[in-house]
Amino acid sequence: MILDGKQIAAQIRGELREQVQALLASGQRAPKLAVVIVGHNPASETYVNNKIKACAEVGIEAEKIAYEEYITEQALLTEVRRLNSDETIDGFIVQLPLPAHISESSVLSAIDYRKDVDGLTPQSMGRVIQGLDAFISATPKGIRELLARYKIQTEGKHVVVIGRSNIVGKPMAMLLMQRPYLSLPNMSASSLGDATVTVCHSKTRDLKSICLTADILIVAAGSPKLLTADMVKEGATVIDVGINRVDDPTTPKGYRLVGDVDFEHVAPKAAYITPVPGGVGPMTIVSLLQNTLQAYNEHTR
């Protein structure tokens, strides 16, 4: 069965739109996100515009705060502190990458975790891991939501995560192994977390035999077709986080997007599988919207 991220994301956007409309109807203000962008990296500008558009679609107000490339770290830190204390902003994000003369970790560390709707700061990650209130970053949150919406149980399952990045592999592993203290609206809390989790990466020996023991495989390695059919147990759930460009002269753009999973051959063995595109990808931007509404709810409570 295909885990249709595109359709689930549309469904969640619909739910968010209704929630925001209900707020407005009851005389409350709309939730508001600020997006800080430095310089004119075309990819960053596209991402930022997509995020702002997604906000608009559900009725979340979004403010783009653009700085030129030459802003100093000190000035950017001042802006972050201003946003931390601006009562009209529920959450904000600083689009990465930043110019080389600015320390990304210094800037991220300055963000108040209560407004860190990207969930990328050390503070947020530490809080999530310790089971304290905090925002979960987009990709792990989106995957968790996708599993929840399809009612895929994780308790006692063996989850194998391939990839140990700070933004996907590590937080995903933590969320799935821990006691299920963070409830999701559409699923009983007891069905999430409580998995036995193995994290594999480029130094892992005998990846195949480890993958063959997995009930759920989450592949975030950035390597096209890394996961092949012979590595997957019959009936496993396969989540593909990879987005890789491969040359394809038959397409107008000269390339197409493929995941880290050999979808064609793995799909027949998998009970559930995400496509690329249309699987995890659409869920990530929805995570940002959900976090922003959550920040609003906590902020205005």
Add this chain to the structure above:
Amino acid sequence: MILDGKQIAAQIRGELREQVQALLASGQRAPKLAVVIVGHNPASETYVNNKIKACAEVGIEAEKIAYEEYITEQALLTEVRRLNSDETIDGFIVQLPLPAHISESSVLSAIDYRKDVDGLTPQSMGRVIQGLDAFISATPKGIRELLARYKIQTEGKHVVVIGRSNIVGKPMAMLLMQRPYLSLPNMSASSLGDATVTVCHSKTRDLKSICLTADILIVAAGSPKLLTADMVKEGATVIDVGINRVDDPTTPKGYRLVGDVDFEHVAPKAAYITPVPGGVGPMTIVSLLQNTLQAYNEHTR
């Protein structure tokens, strides 16, 4: 082979003593730790006194700051902030547990990570996980040091951690899976981290077959003799974090301390194994001393 934590800890204390003496000989001040204790919990008082004694042994100055049970959370937070900015204090710890009317997570979160020599705050944990400078908490740090001193390689090894606590299981898993960016004095950096890591816990199914694939087993479950010989591969390394009291009328105290590993039967199969007591335990207090000296070095740099 027995991993002799008691002996390694004594060796490290000797090294620390020399380093502090060298500082004093060159006219610099001694490193200084502050220990905050609230109330009169006898176990807490013993721990605090042991920490202060250990500091004295290596020449680290230690100040005990004792409050009565009825101190308010606000007053304790004020004290934490004062310690954050006190230039004469290199690091400090707040002994847990705190009285029920004080939120431990609020107090811990207020500690500046640069002085958090216990490494228990969300900020420190998040920073360690993201590969940023921060103090690693006592038990994972002590285990890592023990592995390093015995030159036990972790790269590409399968490490199975039993237990998913915030203070042992989770940070241990993170440290051993990630790229080896934190160098240790007595071992090349490339020999640490880079392991394939599985975290098991009370909800894990078929624990035995997972353990049998482990090159290194780290058991922190708080359950006497949980790990038995039939769960251990010949030649594995076994680290026992458990400290459990079991009744024993033949001893003067009426009990003795045992670990989570059935040492008697597991030891013959293991290439390396820690005893209880005398394995991981003595390493933890040494971690605190190392962190305090590291805080001093960064603070006075």
